[in-house]
Amino acid sequence: MPGWHDIHKHMRVYSADQRDLGHVADVYEDSFLVRKGIFFLSDRYIPYSAIATITGEQVQLTMSAAEANDKEWSKRPDYEEHLGDPTQLMYDRGHGVHDPFEGSQPEAQ
Numbered sequence: 001m002p003g004w005h006d007i008h009k010h011m012r013v014y015s016a017d018q019r020d021l022g023h024v025a026d027v028y029e030d031s032f033l034v035r036k037g038i039f040f041l042s043d044r045y046i047p048y049s050a051i052a053t054i055t056g057e058q059v060q061l062t063m064s065a066a067e068a069n070d071k072e073w074s075k076r077p078d079y080e081e082h083l084g085d086p087t088q089l090m091y092d093r094g095h096g097v098h099d100p101f102e103g104s105q106p107e108a109q
Helices: 065-070 086-092
Strands: 012-014 020-027 031-034 044-047 051-055 058-061
Touching: none
Parallel strands: 012 058
Antiparallel strands: 012 020, 020 031, 031 044, 051 058
16 A cells, blocks of 8 residues: 655645546645645545555545545544544544544555
């Protein structure tokens, strides 16, 4: 699975249906930031599990633009730093990050 070492700032991000979602604005261990713009109305922290391919300077996601926009990805996923904080855990759901209060690993998105 691709990770932080495969992504860098200014790479273009595309959905599975070939929509240009924006560019990588920042890179973190658990996700990368795509700034709000024409398609996203707010900044989006995309988990690496959502990447289908990386080719040259382009990142292609596994989902359509509409699906990516519907995800609760306006806040960076960070379960590890917010153990026991139910509000933060609610925001982190859907990021493909293991929920420490569930018995199973999340499915790939």
